[in-house]
Amino acid sequence: MSSMGRRDLFKRAFGLTAGLVGMSALKPLYASDEMIIRGPDVPDVPVTKVSDRCYYLLAQDPEPSPQNFGFFSNPGFIVTSEGVVVIDTGGSVQIGEMILRQIKTVTDKPVIKVINTHFHGDHWLGNHAFVKANPDVEIYSHQEVIDQIKNGSGEFWIGFMQRNTDNAISGTVATSPTKVLKGGEVMKVGDTTLKIHHFGRVHTVADLAVEVVEDQTVYSGDMMMRRIANMADGSYLGSIDAMDQLAALPAKQFIPGHGKHDGQKLITDFKTFCEVVYNKTGEYYDEGMSDFEIKPKLMEEPFMKDTASQWPGYESTLGKYVVVAVQEYEKNMF
Ligand SMILES: [Zn+2]
Structure with a gap:
């Protein structure tokens, strides 16, 4: 075996271990200039502005791949007078760091809150980067997200992302939300009002939508999309019902977890x-x-x-x- 081959093998083994155990525990043993202990930085994805306060990064690809470094779902952010609220953090610490870089192109305000729309790893594995940048950041989700991560879903998602990206997410540590939302909450963040919606089992049992009241804009997570994706955790009847509830909100723009933002047509298409x-x-x-x-x-x-x-x-x-x-x-x- 050539030394290059051995190093590749080691990199693979390490990538997986780092995901499972967490990098800090292993760092003293393995850290060296020669060894790659982290996946590469993710190239910048330009910011799409939807309304006064609401932005997102549009993922072009429908699936994770080595070429996209696992970037295949849309992270969003809301700029309030008090600070930035991030909606979904991408599927790796590297993607989380890229989101932070993109936020900086829009505002100098710190990220003070993160909301994960559901437990699929492409929407929350990037939490790691936000805790690293600000240990006091508040990370919110439905209780079921926290329970699933407690029960091993982080390991599952890190393994899934590593396999599909040729270990591009090495170094990512599963970082759970700590604050619970169940739907019905109204969060006042500076000059901005966020209404949290939960419609039962839709794409998963844990979906949250975030309505930015002043902007008439809704981040709808994966409850609807223009992609044929994972329905195994969801419900058709629940989705049809949720589309009626989303359509009834006083909103003009909807930002889905995958695919381009749009108005009501996004809802009617997915309902149909x-x-x-x-x-x-x-x-x-x-x-x-x-x-x-x-x-x-x-x-x-x-x-x-x-x-x-x-x-x-x-x-x-x-x-x-x-x-x-x-x-x-x-x-x-x-
Ligand atoms: Zn999903």
Whole structure:
């Protein structure tokens, strides 16, 4: 084995260990100039301004890869008179640091609060960077996010991100929120009012949406998106119901966890998608079809042909969506 090969192997093994155990414990043993103990810095992603106070970084890619360093979901931030509130922190300490750099291009105010919209790792593994930058930062989420991290979901997500990025997130330590939101709260932050919304099981059981009242802008996490993604933790009926509740908010702009921000069309598109998948799956299921027979039938639906087929992940992930729809339909029959 060449020395290069051995070092690569070591880097891999170390990357995983650092994720599991945390870097500080291992640093005295392994730190040396020759060894790579951290994944590379993530290239800057330009800031998109949506309204007076509301910004986000648009992720172009639908999945984590070595090329995007695991950057595939949209972190957001709200600039208030008192400081910055960050909505979702990306999937690594390096992405968190990149978000901090981008915030600095807009304001010198410190980040005082972070809100994680749910427990999928691409929305909270970057917390590490915000605690490093400001140990007093307050990190909020639904209780279920904290429980899942306590029960090992951090290890799962670090492993998932490491495998898919060629260990680009090495050095990231799973850093849990400590403050709980359950929906219904109104947070006054300087000149800005944040209303927290929770609609039950939607994309997960833990989704929070953040309404920035003065700006009529809503950060909706993964409750809706223009992407075919993981529905395994979610509910079609819950999503359809949540779309009605989001549509009823006095908001003009919605910033999703994946894909570009938009107005009400984001809601109506995702609602139609869920209705077509769930209702048609139910009809075909009642006719005795199996999920692999249902998928091509679904693809004939006008909304799927005209709109959903343009979304990233359509070909590769629609089958999984149908399986989840069948499971939910069966569960609701009895
Ligand atoms: Zn998610």
